[in-house]
Amino acid sequence: MDRQRAGDEGAGKGESEDVGVEAPEGDPGFWHVWSARVRELLGQILDGTPAAIAVLDTELRFRYVNATLAHMNGVPAAEHLGRTVAEVVPGVEAREDVLRAVIADGIPRETISSGHTQADSPLERRYWHGAYHRLKQDGRTLGIVGIVLEISAARQEQRELERARERLALLDEAATRVGTTLDMDTTCQELAEFLVAKLADAATVKVLPEHGTSRTPRDGSLRLRRVALAAVPELEVMMRPLGRPGEYVDHQPGSSVVRCLEAGRPVIDNLMDEQDMGNAAAHTGNVSAYLAAGIHSALIVPLTARGHDVGTVTMVRAGDSPLFDETDAVIAQDLAGRAAISLDNARRYTTEHNAVVQLQRALLAEPGRPHPDIDVAYRYRPAGRGVLVGGDWYETVALDDGRTLLALGDVMGHGLEAAVAMSRYQAMLRVVAAREPGPDRILLELDHLLHTTAADRPATCVIAIADPRRGICTYASAGHLPPVVFRPDGRATLLPVPPGPPLGTGHSRYVSFTAPCEPGHTLLLYTDGLIERRHEDIDASLCRLTRIRGCPAPEDLLDLVLDRVAPADPEDDIALVAARYNRA
Incomplete structure (x- = not known):
């Protein structure tokens, strides 16, 4: 072949020129007799396509390139002819193994090549998708045709x-x-x-x-x-x-x-x-x-x-x-x-x-003092580190007639609002206890006050009023768990105090329950954090509490209860009050 059609910078406007090159020595005869007319027709067909097209001989030397491929490689078309891919674009991984396989067996193949040509590019690496098939004439292999499209943008998006x-x-x-x-x-x-x-x-x-x-x-x-x-x-x-x-x-x-x-x-x-x-x-x-x-x-x-x-x-x-x-x-x-x-x-x-814990500790640190004939102990254990502090509280009020009021409550919810609500319940109890004679009347008045002040956090509460002179203790409950009495013989008994509705609901009625208050008996009030377990019936939890044997002093009893009954990592706060009537 003595001349080759190739596009220059004007090829995109339909202009082209014949580029003459001497055929390398030993080239197959086909390339020598490729007529100018064929080159012209091929140029008209291929120079205007956006696909890069090349014809290579069996030695992978360029015999034809269109304008698109010349522009893509950054090398004039004439400078391709007679040179191998590696010589024209040494920075491209051209997958010559695939091209030689097409020449050898005639099976068309597609492959991805990558690298950089002589053309300037801002991309870190460029990618091309090429499809190749073999050229034959009269049973003789002449070379291959490659059609190449740049896929760098799609590859980068991928x-x-x-x-x-x-x-x-x-x-x-x-x-x-x-x-x-x-x-x-x-x-x-x-x-x-x-x-x-x-x-x-x-x-x-x-x-x-x-x-x-x-x-x-x-x-x-x-x-x-x-x-x-x-x-x-x-x-x-x-x-x-x-x-x-x-x-x-x-x-x-x-x-x-x-x-x-x-x-x-x-x-x-x-x-x-x-x-x-x-x-x-x-x-x-x-x-x-x-x-x-x-x-x-x-x-x-x-x-x-x-x-x-x-x-x-x-x-x-x-x-x-x-x-x-x-x-x-x-x-x-x-x-x-x-x-x-x-x-x-x-x-x-x-x-x-930390703010809630400090507030709660401040509020619980100074409960009222009982009368001298009542020995009282208190204990508070906060929930695990990952749980907000709740609204558990306790209070003791020495009444004017020698009686002592013991109260323990649990405001629903957790966090600072629950702690603030707890302080409100505690303050109201002190005021109401001074003018109401029985625990049921105290709960009724508390419920009315909280309902009329639109308290948005109900609470459970249990009240015990010990009367040493008469040897009795009167109880009332607002939805709270039953108290436990530990007797001198070591037995523990749940007291059947009727549970009324929680405080703050309004229009409630509460019923009192009276039991003997004898010397040596120890009363235990507790919140639900002590006994409640997930996936366990409440009766089974209460049974665990009553299986404790012995009637130690209030402080020792609280240690015993926390050791044997309380969960290792409680999910809710635990508040305890233990009281013993000491009059002989």
Whole structure:
């Protein structure tokens, strides 16, 4: 073949020119006799198509390229002819094994090739889909025809979709493994361990101190509390000298953590030398330890929830691990955002929990004093760490006629509102008890007052009024569990006090119940947190309580009851009152 049709920059406007080349020595005769007319017709058909088309001989040398392929390769059409694919575009993985297989057996094939041609491209890597079939004449193989379409954009979209799916899968997994409790330190440790398993060789979670916890350093540095630290086994020993959970760390101005929180976005520090690492670190004293551990890359991500900063996560990679990149930063920021909400929830819960506990302890610390002939003991045990404090309460009132009132109640619900409602019930009881003679009348008056004041939290309550002079004790219940009397012979008996409706419902009626109040008998009042169990009938729970034998002093009885009956990790608060009539 002495001339070859090829398009130049004007080919897209329908203009083209014949490009003459000398046929390489030894070429098959077909290429020598390819007429100008054939080349012209082929050019009219193929130069205008958006598909890149090439004809190659059996040695994989270009014999024809259209304008699209020339533009795609960034090489003029004439400079293709007589040269192999590897010579024209050495940066492309052209899958010559597939092309030679088509020449050998004649079976058409499709394949994906990738790399970079001589044409400029902003893409990190380009991809092409090629379809090839063999050319034959008179039973003789002449070469192959290839039709190539660039699929870089589609491939990039596919990769982005795959990355999005991976990020979603990672976030779904994190949702089940991070934030499993309302304890802040536990949540931080879960986050650090998850990041080490998925993204980093080591991870540290630090949080901003709560107000009043620690003073702000005077040198302008930023103080954070290191809450959690995790590392792969190879780094675990080396990371120990760098700090431990619970201590405060002051970060120098301009350090990576400070820059991260000021900008509100991730900071990537890669391939740091000793000076860079000293500038990025919290303080320069740890630089030698970082270098000794082989740390070469760091990623710091802010923990931000509901518009305010919670803390930071610092991840590092060492040894043969790759450097952090923007994709890692996006994934880490997604994880940190989810975790920050859990941390903020934990901090809010902890703040409310501590406030409620302090309020409840203050209210329960000073119950009224009984008359001297009644020995009374109290005990309060809050629910497990993951449960909001409830509204359990108790009270003792020494009445003017020598009687002593004992009361124990449980406001429905948990949290600060339940604790506040508890204080309201307690205060009302003291007022009503001074003017009403019997426990049933006291409950009726309390119910009326709470109903008329639109109390939105009903409560159960049991009242016992001990009358030592008459040797009796009178009871009334507003939906509460029955009292227990422990007799001197060691037997325990549930008292059949009729349970009326809970307080606060309005228009209720309560019935009193009177039983002997003899010296040596010990009365026990308790809230449902003591005996209730999931998947257990209440009668079985009460039976467990009455199986306790012995009649110790009130303080000892409470210890015995909590030891033998109370659950190890109660799901609800437990309040107990034990009283013994001591008059001979």
